[in-house]
Amino acid sequence: MKIHLTGPKNQLLKETFKITGSKSESNRSLLLSALYPGIQILNLSNSDDAQVMEAGLKRTEGTVDIHHAGTAMRFLTGYFSAMEGSDVILTGSKRMTERPVQILVDALKELGADISYVKEEGYPPLHIKGKKLSKHKVSLPANVSSQYISSLLLIAPSLENGLELELTGKITSVPYIKMTLALLTEIGVESSFQGNSITVKPKTEVKPTTLVVESDWSSASYFYSIVALSDEGSQITLSAYKKNSLQGDSVLHKLYGEFGVETEFGENQITLKKVSEPTKATVSFDLANAPDIAQTIAVTCFGLRMGCYLTGLHTLKIKETDRLDALHTELTKLGADISVSDKTLTLKPAKNINSEIAIDTYNDHRMAMAFAPLALKTSLIINEAMVVTKSYPDFYEDLKALQFGIKEL
Structure with missing residues (x-):
């Protein structure tokens, strides 16, 4: 199944979700x-x-x-x-x-x-x-x-x-x-x-x-990306999360500060708030301890027209697909200036973002979900969209709650 994806007309977002266990x-x-x-x-x-x-x-x-x-x-x-x-x-x-x-x-x-x-x-x-x-x-x-x-x-x-x-x-x-x-x-x-x-x-x-089981921080990454790409003042609350998480991807709450997203920890929940626009043209992260969020971060940077240099990515080549090669192919289609090695990714600030591009997902749930937030900046098509059930079956229903436009093609 392929879907046509557009962002919400009002990009000042406010919603609460319960995310499935890690x-x-x-x-x-x-x-x-x-x-x-x-x-x-x-x-x-x-x-x-x-x-x-x-x-x-x-x-x-x-x-x-x-x-x-x-x-x-x-x-x-x-x-x-x-x-x-x-x-x-x-x-x-x-x-x-x-x-x-x-x-x-x-x-x-x-x-x-x-x-x-x-x-x-x-x-x-x-x-x-x-x-x-x-x-x-x-x-x-x-x-x-x-x-x-x-x-x-x-x-x-x-x-x-x-x-x-x-x-x-x-x-x-x-x-x-x-x-x-x-x-x-x-x-x-x-x-x-x-x-x-x-x-x-x-x-x-x-x-x-x-x-x-604590809720899945990898799934939370897509909401971090959505908040980063939305209007200042947006906030999304997610449960059930804890500050002293066992999950490596919980480093998100620190990294997304670079994109103007603040994380407020509550009783078994986190609230993501867009408090400012990012100030840096380029960011550098070593993701050796959290490689599963590399796709989300690369797409966030592209959508914000920022550059990034990501290292520690050597395990991505043996995942559901060669994720570095897949990122290079799909971001290039969207207009990105990107290069990858066997363990790094370099993205230059985008001059333009192409619209109506069909994103291939390579049987990889994270390709579909990492690219979906980009609909806040441009309309796009997700091929083999239901690959998300591998880790997050309710993903598109939750996007609909945020007023994303989702049309089956």
């Missing part, structure tokens, strides 16, 4: 609840990814198809490896079979896992026969996707000897590793993270525990 926290919590049945989860994400993860955890044999859900692919690879008696083929979409998984598979094999590649070496589909993993020491490159690391950490307390994980090199996406360890602490698992070494102690059972 996909990252939800999928971690779901895996822990599968390992320890005494765990209850509140505010679970209603995203496709969380539903796929939940369904996959209920399987012990046959083919488990996780479609586009990269988190589920990484987490379930670890889960099935340690689940004695399971025998599954873990697969996904065409793009998923192009996303490397060898580093994680090699680490699990080092612990004793029985995993083989069904087709191409290093890539899904995977044939996994679950067994008791008795080894407890393994090393992993530190600059890979944090989901590889979290996949090991989540199953670690269920292993008879726990886990000692050594990370080699500079660590990427530290907040996501800390999120995993914080959830382990919440259910009573002991762990330590010192330098490049992580240790998780074994735990056979946990007391009945309720995990409350």
Whole structure:
């Protein structure tokens, strides 16, 4: 489905939304609840990814198809490896079979896992026969996707000897590793993270525990962009959020200050206020700890006719699409002067913004949602628009509440 998108006629915006639970926290919590049945989860994400993860955890044999859900692919690879008696083929979409998984598979094999590649070496589909993993020491490159690391950490307390994980090199996406360890602490698992070494102690059972999933900061990023691109005085309130968030993308509340957006923290909510127009012609951000907001920030800068230099983006090339290449292609269509390397993005202040451009989404939910706020500055078309259900099924309904014009083509 493709849609034609226009911004609200009155761009002094005021609205309140409840955002679904974090996909990252939800999928971690779901895996822990599968390992320890005494765990209850509140505010679970209603995203496709969380539903796929939940369904996959209920399987012990046959083919488990996780479609586009990269988190589920990484987490379930670890889960099935340690689940004695399971025998599954873990697969996904065409793009998923192009996303490397060898580093994680090699680490699990080092612990004793029985995993083989069904087709191409290093890539899904995977044939996994679950067994008791008795080894407890393994090393992993530190600059890979944090989901590889979290996949090991989540199953670690269920292993008879726990886990000692050594990370080699500079660590990427530290907040996501800390999120995993914080959830382990919440259910009573002991762990330590010192330098490049992580240790998780074994735990056979946990007391009945309720995990409350915070709402998704990645989803909040699109409202930060909308407020930044709207008129001064606009404000949008979002729940349920907390100041001491486990999510790396919560850095938004600091970064968007550069675009004139102030964040006010309340009781389990945030209010985004457009207090001024930005004063800088160009901004520079290192997004190594929050790469998922790179697309949103690049589009915000383009819409504000600002430049930006974004670094720490090396993991974007193995996401749902090569996000750096996709950003380069789509922003160029809109009139941007943009260049990318394998880990950076450079955008020059825009001279003009083309209208009625069709944005391709590449099976990537974040491409659709990152570009949508640009409708405040120019009318555009979003191809394959419903890809947003991967993480935020209610996205277009919430845009309608802000009086965006949405017409199915």
